[in-house]
Amino acid sequence: MAGGADNAPALEGRRRGLAGLIPGSRKRSRDLALIWLFLAPSLAIFAIYRIVPLIWNAVLSFQFWSPYKPAEFAGLYHYEEMLFYDDAFWQTLWNTLIFMASAPVGIVFALAVALLVDTNIRGRNVYRTIFFMSYPVMTVAVGIIWQWLFNENVGLINYVLIELGIIDRGIPFLESFDWALPSVILASIWQVIGFYMIILLTGLQSIPPSLYEAAAIDGANALQRFRRITLPLIRPSLFLCFVVGIINSFTAFDLIFVMTGGGPGHATDLLITYIYSIAFRLSKFDYAAAITVVNFLLFLALAFLANRLAGGEAGAVKTGG
Amino acid sequence: MRKLAIALAAGAATLAMTLHPGSASAQEKKITVMTWNIPYFTEGFDKWVAAFKKVHPDFEVERIDMKGTELPTFYQTQVVAGTPPDIVDVQGGLWLQYASQGGLKNLDPYLERDKDYTDRINPQILDNWKYEGHHYGVPLYISKTLLFLNRNMMKEAGITEDPTSFDEIMADAEKMTGGENTGFMTLNFDWLYWPLFAMNGVEFVGDDGKAAFNTPEAVALVKRLADLTEKGVINKISWTGRWVEPNGAFAAGNVGMLHAHAPAFLWFKSKADWVNDESVGAMNMPGGWSTPNSHSLVLSEGSKWPEEAWDFMKIATSGDGAYAMGTGTNNLTGDMQVNEKLMGYFKENLPAVVPILETQLQDLDKLTGNWPFAQDAAIKDAFYPELQAALLGEKSAEDALSEAERKVNRILQRR
Incomplete structure (x- = not known):
């Protein structure tokens, strides 16, 4: 693992290798300058498109600002507004958390599918393809497809439910305050489940069969093998899926925008759609910046938490022999 | 190494010069007109441009057409970038938040100066774009x-x-x-x-x-x-x-x-x-x-050519320009004389819309939902x-x- 004591010789070897090629400190510093020169465009782009907007957004959140007039210092005005007076902010925050909490549901389902298509069933490649097919579909197309499926009068889901005698009149899934968010979440899970499945399948296939054989010889049943071998060894894959799920809940703009526009009321608005709406529909960029800061901090906290849950080594790269 | 550094520096300088918006382009005599989801309205727009060029032959007119869902976002990013379109076609009450924040030009001085134009426009319709006693828009086509x-x-x-x-x-x-x-x-x-x-x-x-x-x-x-x-x-x-x-x-x-x-x-x-x-x-x-939901043309405060842009707005919203708008989109306009001519055109060419359009000029004192809230x-x-x-x-x-x-x-x- 990076930074681990076991990697020290490898890193030292690399360092010495580089130094060995460059005799003399002057040449070394010239080469370092060259390295920085090559890195500079990427760093500049990163700074311009990531760091500067982030800082500027934070500054903006403490100002009264619009595209049409000079900025004025606002102190904590926008934060006070957001925390104490804006019900819609709390609702969209809550919706975002619900959206995020739905990620494990999708992951569990994807794991079940991955376990199924990892067995020696006939046509498993076809099943894998079918399950994966939803992922490359454009999100806008996914939104439109599910909009039709959920339609109160002509939607397939209502048709099936009525035919089965479960309901006697169509449910307005996307127009109902109770059903709209679960419906959008279902569409979101459907889209990403193929991706989760592939990631988890990769994890499953990297587990040496000898481990299962040894466990079976020791008398472990299927559930024990799953709990003691499969789950621990696919933890990095599960972590990746969870991170993707979190990111998805913070960026699921297009699906919401197409399916419900955030409505009814703010029933399906997430923080990201609310920020857009505040900034570009209401022209309140300063207030939107304050919500963005909260969004960013929340995202940061969750990424940190996820990293800790993954053992504090997420993103670490194994180097050396 | 030195050659490489010189080559990189030269490349960067060339790129910077290419991307820099200043110098030559800043002197360009051009007005930009942003329309609201009427991409099919090309013939009429060309007529506007031709009429405008008779007055300002040295000016170019750039047209951008945006869907209603995209226009506010695009417009505001252009404002932030310091390159707002000179003229914008806006629907409903969208103009209010721009006007109240100082993003639009007060058109009163132009309307007072160009009486010939102002007298053609229905005052009740024109007042739809009045905020704190000042006019910020002129009617492009009307609907309620x-x-x-x-x-x-x-x-x-x-x-x-x-x-x-x-x-x-x-x-x-x-x-x-x-x-x-x-x-x-x-x-x-x-x-x-x-x-x-x-x-x-x-x-x-x-x-x-x-x-x-x-x-x-x-x-x-x-x-x-x-x-x-x-x-x-x-x-x-x-x-x-x-x-x-x-x-x-x-x-x-x-x-x-x-x-x-x-x-x-x-x-x-x-x-x-x-x-x-x-x-x-x-x-x-x-x-x-x-409730009115008419479209108007507004003039960006950041316009570099407000006089020329105003001339274009007059052309587009009165006389032959308004007639082109009416026949091109099957709507009535703010120009009372043109509306009479348009009704004749619709009776002959599109009688089905006549009863609908007749309602658009009635009960203009019973408009509601058009409160001028900032x-x-x-x-x-x-x-x-x-x-x-x-x-x-x-x-x-x-x-x-x-x-x-x-x-x-x-x-x-x-x-």
Whole structure:
């Protein structure tokens, strides 16, 4: 693992290798300058498109600002507004958390599918393809497809439910305050489940069969093998899926925008759609910046938490022999 | 190494010079016109440009057409970038938030100076773009709400007379409801539903500048609308759809009445064979109440060529330019003389729209929902979700209106 004591010789070897090629400190510093020169465009782009907007957004959140007039210092005005007076902010925050909490549901389902298509069933490649097919579909197309499926009068889901005698009149899934968010979440899970499945399948296939054989010889049943071998060894894959799920809940703009526009009321608005709406529909960029800061901090906290849950080594790269 | 560094520096300098927007381009004599979702309007636009070039032969005109959902975002990013389009076509109350923040030019000096132009424009229509005593827009094409009647369904339900009051509208709607059929539907964006409240005597704000809609009458009305929605008399799409959904539902032929603005007619006519001037009737809402949803041209405060842009705006919104707009989009304009000519054109070429367009010039003193709030969008955003919750049975009418009142008053009071 990076930074681990076991990697020290490898890193030292690399360092010495580089130094060995460059005799003399002057040449070394010239080469370092060259390295920085090559890195500079990427760093500049990163700074311009990531760091500067982030800082500027934070500054903006403490100002009264619009595209049409000079900025004025606002102190904590926008934060006070957001925390104490804006019900819609709390609702969209809550919706975002619900959206995020739905990620494990999708992951569990994807794991079940991955376990199924990892067995020696006939046509498993076809099943894998079918399950994966939803992922490359454009999100806008996914939104439109599910909009039709959920339609109160002509939607397939209502048709099936009525035919089965479960309901006697169509449910307005996307127009109902109770059903709209679960419906959008279902569409979101459907889209990403193929991706989760592939990631988890990769994890499953990297587990040496000898481990299962040894466990079976020791008398472990299927559930024990799953709990003691499969789950621990696919933890990095599960972590990746969870991170993707979190990111998805913070960026699921297009699906919401197409399916419900955030409505009814703010029933399906997430923080990201609310920020857009505040900034570009209401022209309140300063207030939107304050919500963005909260969004960013929340995202940061969750990424940190996820990293800790993954053992504090997420993103670490194994180097050396 | 040295050669490489020189080469990199030279490359960077070339790139910077290529990308830099200054120097030559800054001197370019060009005005930019951004239109709202009329990409098909090319012939008329070319006529505007030709007329403009007769006055300003050294100027170029760039046109950008955006969908309504994208235009505000694009416009504001251009403002931030310091390159706003000189002229923008805006719908409804969108201009208010730009004008109130100083983003648009006050057109009063131009209107006072160019009397020949101003005298052609209907003053009641022109006043739609008045904020704090100043005009910020001139009418490009006009539209306001009216009631479309599905005559086939009325006939089936035994209704022989058009409704003359809110109660009659709802009574007729109940008669037409059953099975797949619903009796009434309205558009809900941009305050287009407000005539339903206005005709029941509900005011949005009082003379004291505070919310005035939380009254027993308003509560009773919201309860009634919610009840009729629950029963299917009012189509639920009224409160959830935007534009395509309700108009599409009316085109399907199983909605008795549609409260919408005039351009809806040609939209649903294009989607449904059954729509013609006999099968679809048009009338002003009882009492004459309507909400305007007209389009105007506004002039960006950041325009580098305001005089030239104003000349272009005059060309586009009066005389031959307005006529080109009217015939090109099947609408009436703000120019009273041109409207007479346009009605003649429609009678000859598109008689089905004549009854609809006739309503657009009537009862201009009964316009509602066009309050000049600086924070129009924020007020809509505070009010409508509460109303929607009540109409869809999520909240009681009392709670929803009280909550809406609190939120609206807070917006009206804050900066």
